[in-house]
Amino acid sequence: MNRTRLSAAVALAGATALVLTSCSSSSEEGQATPASSSAAPSSSSTAPSSSAASTSSNATVYTLPGTGVFPEGITADDDTFFVSSTSDGAIFRGTVGNTTVEPFLPGGQDGRTGAAGLDVDGDDDENTLVVAGGATGTVWIYDAKSGALRGKFTNGLGQDATFLNDVVIADNGDAFITDSRNPTLWHIPANATGEGQLEPFVDFTGSPFAYGEGFNANGIVEADDDNALVIVQSSTGNLYRVARDSKAVTQVDLGGATLQNGDGMEMEDDTLYVVRNRDSLIATVDLDDDGNRGRVTGEITDPSFAYPTTVADVDDQLLVVNSQFDKRGGTPVEPFTVVGVPER
Numbered sequence: 001m002n003r004t005r006l007s008a009a010v011a012l013a014g015a016t017a018l019v020l021t022s023c024s025s026s027s028e029e030g031q032a033t034p035a036s037s038s039a040a041p042s043s044s045s046t047a048p049s050s051s052a053a054s055t056s057s058n059a060t061v062y063t064l065p066g067t068g069v070f071p072e073g074i075t076a077d078d079d080t081f082f083v084s085s086t087s088d089g090a091i092f093r094g095t096v097g098n099t100t101v102e103p104f105l106p107g108g109q110d111g112r113t114g115a116a117g118l119d120v121d122g123d124d125d126e127n128t129l130v131v132a133g134g135a136t137g138t139v140w141i142y143d144a145k146s147g148a149l150r151g152k153f154t155n156g157l158g159q160d161a162t163f164l165n166d167v168v169i170a171d172n173g174d175a176f177i178t179d180s181r182n183p184t185l186w187h188i189p190a191n192a193t194g195e196g197q198l199e200p201f202v203d204f205t206g207s208p209f210a211y212g213e214g215f216n217a218n219g220i221v222e223a224d225d226d227n228a229l230v231i232v233q234s235s236t237g238n239l240y241r242v243a244r245d246s247k248a249v250t251q252v253d254l255g256g257a258t259l260q261n262g263d264g265m266e267m268e269d270d271t272l273y274v275v276r277n278r279d280s281l282i283a284t285v286d287l288d289d290d291g292n293r294g295r296v297t298g299e300i301t302d303p304s305f306a307y308p309t310t311v312a313d314v315d316d317q318l319l320v321v322n323s324q325f326d327k328r329g330g331t332p333v334e335p336f337t338v339v340g341v342p343e344r
Helices: none
Strands: 060-063 071-077 080-085 091-095 098-105 118-121 128-132 138-143 149-154 164-169 175-179 184-188 194-197 199-203 217-222 228-233 239-243 249-251 262-268 271-276 281-287 294-300 308-314 317-322 337-342
Touching: 071 118, 071 128, 071 317, 080 118, 128 164, 128 175, 138 164, 138 175, 138 184, 164 217, 175 217, 217 271, 228 262, 271 294, 271 308, 281 308
Parallel strands: 060 098, 071 308, 118 164, 149 194, 217 262, 262 308
Antiparallel strands: 060 337, 071 080, 080 091, 091 098, 118 128, 128 138, 138 149, 164 175, 175 184, 184 199, 217 228, 228 239, 239 249, 262 271, 271 281, 281 294, 308 317, 317 337
16 A cells, blocks of 8 residues: 655555444455454454465564454554554554564544554654545544654545545655545645645546546555656556646556556555455566556465555565455454565
């Protein structure tokens, strides 16, 4: 879901405590029963969901506290990473190499009853964490070190009309937020604080990015040349490019390939990593610097993947969120996890 800033090299989902659904699949997942607080202490596709700690995998397993977490988003800065819970909006913070992840922002705080994608900007001492709030239609901005609330912005739409799914902080500090239900790309200017309205950046109505049934705009990254944004449409598997200056919308030429069930994305050098949640894999795409065209070069799979939704690149490894959205209303494997696998 999202582009990270790393100094080393580095779905109908729920957003309220009463309405819990998947936040990242290309088709709606059904409602689930409210879960207990994900900040509480934990107890000791086509591809099927696997155990989050499969013994046949060499993945590093990071455990999330609490029960019923159903995590979705991840972002990282250096060796610190943040993970969101769709169940109650809790945000967790972990450190690469330490397999125990800790609570950072409690669920429900600041009205954050659901959380999906998130991004962090640790450059120039900004330490900004931006959290997309799914069906709440709200985006929160926090200090990534202290957890202090800096800003809260909403689009004013009802939960049936919006789903703020993923977010990227561009190199100039502006934040862009995808909406899986409403054909709008939302924008928050750099250094914005206080409370206010989300600004529409692009209305996709009438553009090549045609919204249809299921989840639409999902993962978002900034192209390598910083002049465009690239968004995956979960339901079709298409990538779309949005020019930062002209706001022109075009489909990325993938040579006929698609990225069905595309969810969170990560851009690292010339490689775009696209999580395909239902397919339990990460597609690798060689993307041109300007984001106009790309070539699907391979797939990354691991037995530890359990309905993966988002990915962050840290020191030649990928941190992958195991959402287990396919087990909502059933019996998920707990504790919920993030797994670290080689970039390859």
